[in-house]
Each structure stands twice: as structure tokens, then as C-alpha cells.
Amino acid sequence: MNETVLPMRRGIISKGLSQAFLANSETKGAIMTGKNQYVVRRGDGWGVRGEGNSRLTASYDTQREAIERGREIARNQGSELRIQGSDAKFREAWSYGNDPFPPEG
Template sequence: MSRTVYHVTYSNELEKWKVIKENSSRVSSYHDTKSAAIEEAKRLAKKNIPSQVKVHNQDGTISDEWTYGDDPFPPRG
């Protein structure tokens, strides 16, 4: 079973933060603040364990990430 990854990114066009599931073309939700988008991404991730949330800055770099549940591909030894 693979991990579901949610990204929190900034939309320059809409000037809003968005939550989007990795490999999906559809945005899950839009938010006025980064913190509101992070909370929604965490809520979705906790409902879909194993999962991960990756938070991006406005320049695209990753600032934070959280993992929920066991890693489906744990390293050996």
C-alpha cells in the first residue's frame, strides 16, 4: 500500500493557498492563509493513513512535512 501525499502550495493566480493530492489535477481546497491550508491537509492526511503532508513556501521549497502511519517502504536494517 502506497502513501497518500498532500501538498500545500501557493497559487499566485488566485493569491490563495491550496491543498492538492499528489498526482491529482484537482485541487482539494483553497484557503486565505497558509495555516488554514496546513490544518486541512493534516485533516485529510489523518483520514487516509498512511499519508504525508508537504508544505511548500511561496518559492516552491519545502518548509515542513509530517508523516502519518507506518512507512509502507521501511528501510532495511
């Protein structure tokens, strides 16, 4: 199984890992419980989209507004927020679940 590992603000996570995975003694609960949220460019504005959804959850004029709403949703769901830059590349990701790969140090 080939998986791409993406660098994260807080640790690393395999591309495509989005839903809860089985609890064990180390994690003491689900890692991700809700859908990952994506802040994406939409025409002249920005939007928030849940993973796997074809439609936007919400639309905004600015990226900042979309990030604020996406962060709220991700925190409430214990999931991840991924932010797309103006160049259409995802520039950062924030994990609000139980992080299985916390940063060292």
C-alpha cells in the same frame, strides 16, 4: 534505480514513495495507504492538492488554513503532508502513516 532521499520531520523517505507497500513482520501493515497531500501556493492564496491530482482539493486565503485541512486529510488517509513555502520550495513534510524509518533515540 536512483532515488533522492529527502529529510523528514520523522525519519526519511525516498522521493516518490507514496502508496502502500507490502506489509512485513517489521511494519505490521501498510506504510502509506492514501495519496500524499501537498500544501501549495495558488495565486494570492493557498491550496491542498492530492498527489497526482491536477486540481486542488480545497483553496484557502492563508497557509495556516491549508495546513490544517491538509493535516486532517493526511491523518485520515494515513499518508504524508508536504508543505510548500512562499519561495515555492517544500520546507517540511509530516508522515501520518506507519513510519518505516523512525528517528533514532
